[in-house]
Amino acid sequence: MTSPTKAGIRWHIVVFLAPAVLVYTAVMIYPLFATLRLSFYSEVDQNRLWVGLQNFRTLFGDAIWSEQFWNALANNAWFFLIHMLVQNPIGIALAAILSSPRLRFSAFYRSAIFIPTILSFVIVGFAWKLILSPIWGIAPGLLDAIGLKFLYQPWLGKEEYALTTLSLVSVWQYVGIPMMLIYAALLSIPDDILEAGECDGITGMAAFWKIKLPLILPSIGIISILTFVANFNAFDLIYAAQGALAGPDFSTDILGTFMYRTFFGFQLQLGDPHMGSTIASAMFVIILIGVCLYLFGIQRRLRNYQF
Amino acid sequence: MTALKLTNVNKSFGPVHVLKDINLTVEEGEFVVFVGPSGCGKSTLLRVIAGLVDASSGTIEIGGDVVNTVPPAKRGIAMVFQSYALYPHLTVKDNMGLGLKQEGRAKSIVEDRVAKASKMLDLDRYLSRRPAELSGGQRQRVAIGRAIVRDPKLFLFDEPLSNLDAALRMNTRVEIAALHRTLSASMIYVTHDQIEAMTLADKIVVLRDGRIEQVGSPMELYNNPANRFVAGFLGSPSMNFLQSSVPGLAPGQTIGIRPEHLTLSEGGQINGKVTHVERLGGDTNLLVVTDADETLTVRLFGQDQTNVGAAIRLAFDPAHAFYFNDAEERVYQNAA
Numbered sequence: 001m002t003s004p005t006k007a008g009i010r011w012h013i014v015v016f017l018a019p020a021v022l023v024y025t026a027v028m029i030y031p032l033f034a035t036l037r038l039s040f041y042s043e044v045d046q047n048r049l050w051v052g053l054q055n056f057r058t059l060f061g062d063a064i065w066s067e068q069f070w071n072a073l074a075n076n077a078w079f080f081l082i083h084m085l086v087q088n089p090i091g092i093a094l095a096a097i098l099s100s101p102r103l104r105f106s107a108f109y110r111s112a113i114f115i116p117t118i119l120s121f122v123i124v125g126f127a128w129k130l131i132l133s134p135i136w137g138i139a140p141g142l143l144d145a146i147g148l149k150f151l152y153q154p155w156l157g158k159e160e161y162a163l164t165t166l167s168l169v170s171v172w173q174y175v176g177i178p179m180m181l182i183y184a185a186l187l188s189i190p191d192d193i194l195e196a197g198e199c200d201g202i203t204g205m206a207a208f209w210k211i212k213l214p215l216i217l218p219s220i221g222i223i224s225i226l227t228f229v230a231n232f233n234a235f236d237l238i239y240a241a242q243g244a245l246a247g248p249d250f251s252t253d254i255l256g257t258f259m260y261r262t263f264f265g266f267q268l269q270l271g272d273p274h275m276g277s278t279i280a281s282a283m284f285v286i287i288l289i290g291v292c293l294y295l296f297g298i299q300r301r302l303r304n305y306q307f
Numbered sequence: 308m309t310a311l312k313l314t315n316v317n318k319s320f321g322p323v324h325v326l327k328d329i330n331l332t333v334e335e336g337e338f339v340v341f342v343g344p345s346g347c348g349k350s351t352l353l354r355v356i357a358g359l360v361d362a363s364s365g366t367i368e369i370g371g372d373v374v375n376t377v378p379p380a381k382r383g384i385a386m387v388f389q390s391y392a393l394y395p396h397l398t399v400k401d402n403m404g405l406g407l408k409q410e411g412r413a414k415s416i417v418e419d420r421v422a423k424a425s426k427m428l429d430l431d432r433y434l435s436r437r438p439a440e441l442s443g444g445q446r447q448r449v450a451i452g453r454a455i456v457r458d459p460k461l462f463l464f465d466e467p468l469s470n471l472d473a474a475l476r477m478n479t480r481v482e483i484a485a486l487h488r489t490l491s492a493s494m495i496y497v498t499h500d501q502i503e504a505m506t507l508a509d510k511i512v513v514l515r516d517g518r519i520e521q522v523g524s525p526m527e528l529y530n531n532p533a534n535r536f537v538a539g540f541l542g543s544p545s546m547n548f549l550q551s552s553v554p555g556l557a558p559g560q561t562i563g564i565r566p567e568h569l570t571l572s573e574g575g576q577i578n579g580k581v582t583h584v585e586r587l588g589g590d591t592n593l594l595v596v597t598d599a600d601e602t603l604t605v606r607l608f609g610q611d612q613t614n615v616g617a618a619i620r621l622a623f624d625p626a627h628a629f630y631f632n633d634a635e636e637r638v639y640q641n642a643a
Binding site for chain 2: 190192193195196197198199200201202203206210211214215303305
């Protein structure tokens with residue numbers, strides 16, 4: 001007789017883990033490693049050839065490739081920055097307003113602000129394209145009606161505005177998510193603590209800055225990392241609004257559209273799965289580094305409070 | 308000077324009338340306990356005094372000033388919550404000092420007062436810890452410290468001991484009593500535990516359904532309850548109410564006898580059978596069903612050998628009995 005701890009493979013563990021492991025492997029792990037593997041090959045005369053790091057040398061070293069890559073990365077960084085500076089503060093502010101017990105119709109506002117999030121990016125991209133169109137759009141007309149016509153620009157058509165405009169459209173669509181997460185975090189703060197603050201003279205804005213904000217910092221951290229991952233994986237809105245060429249003149253090109261164009265080809269450009277995988281691998285590494293920096297640098301310092 | 312004066316205070320939440328015409332005076336330095344079953348409005352009354360809830364009508368005076376429209380922080384009160392309600396992100400020191408900082412007091416004054424309060428409560432060693440790193444009893448002391456630091460005219464305690472375990476509750480109860488002697492401050496203390504009420508209070512306010520049933524010192528209420536509710540609420544085990552087991556009562560009349568005033572006696576008027584015995588060492592409690600099928604509790608001092616199933620006779624001194632009419636009010640003439 002052996003004791004249960006030395007009974008060799010404990011099959012029940014294997015059996016219970018198997019479904020999750022198999023599904024996750026099939027849809028996540030295998031494609032990830034297949035993509036990484038693909039980035040070490042190239043195709044010459046319809047033969048797949050091991051080229052080692054050559055694709056990466058091309059991506060970062062070749063003048064044409066690297067210019068496109070750095071352009072996409074810089075655009076992506078700007079895209080992320082706009083979300084961090086506009087979407088998340090507005091989301092927090094909306095949540096703070098919504099959680100005020102004196103606000104009437106708060107359920108209506110909450111739903112109204114959240115609805116764009118559940119719309120398809122195709123609808124959002126196309127609708128905003130129409131709204132902002134200089135020819136049939138309602139934006140010029142609306143600005144005219146309030147005497148601000150001179151402010152109107154064909155925002156999606158100008159290199160200097162297009163990326164910022166699309167970032168703001170994305171903010172408009174997704175601001176409901178940080179709002180909901182922060183709203184939930186605010187509701188979880190016990191009334192007692194806020195009442196104790198009231199007895200200490202900490203009310204209104206002071207209560208927000210001194211009590212509520214420190215207590216929702218962990219949620220803000222989670223939102224930041226979710227925003228980072230979502231933004232560096234973004235593709236859909238740009239593609240729906242500007243196409244895979246991410247015009248004008250690649251000014252709205254982000255890593256997602258760059259990867260798509262390279263991998264599958266677009267118009268006259270032929271698809272190259274190997275260079276596409278190389279870009280995808282680079283995106284993977286960028287996001288991995290970002291998430292690691294966050295997890296080890298910031299998340300550990302944020303305290304989660306139990307009430 | 309009066310620390311607190313309530314005049315005709317009413318509070319309704321929509322159609323629900325929670326506080327009904329509360330009139331009450333708390334003298335300077337007095338320890339007043341609000342006691343009553345849950346839902347009687349005692350916590351709401353405390354929150355009305357604190358200013359966390361506005362009264363629907365009536366006036367609230369603290370230290371001679373009408374404070375109906377004054378925000379809680381300027382009423383000169385400090386409140387200790389049942390859940391402690393410490394700021395989880397601040398250290399013990401900052402928890403205690405935040406209120407003073409918010410008032411814009413000089414740093415040295417804040418430091419001074421925090422040091423004094425933490426010394427009084429034996430919290431010196433924990434000043435740089437956060438609430439999550441403290442035990443329940445320590446958190447409770449921090450909450451009390453936060454109140455002391457504000458140097459209020461009136462302390463408000465909202466069931467401060469109910470989250471502590473039994474042993475700690477006893478200790479903290481003694482500490483609060485000692486604190487009251489040291490600070491000689493006016494305190495209002497809400498509890499549903501009649502033992503806390505009896506042991507701490509200078510004056511007990513018994514509430515039921517949003518009304519004050521009786522106000523008085525613990526012994527006044529114990530010896531001279533105004534009605535059946537107060538009689539039954541104070542004292543442990545609670546008073547026995549009998550209608551048919553004692554001969555000579557007028558119809559509808561109830562007699563109330565405290566368990567400690569019943570004695571085993573061959574010549575007793577009440578016949579019954581013991582159904583359960585609780586031996587506490589110092590006391591023995593007998594649960595008895597009388598021949599008239601009413602249950603009562605007998606508290607015998609010392610250790611008693613009576614066993615379950617024994618037929619017993621109980622006697623009582625009529626001087627220690629209370630009589631109530633069918634409206635549950637006290638009546639003073641014995642029908643017999």
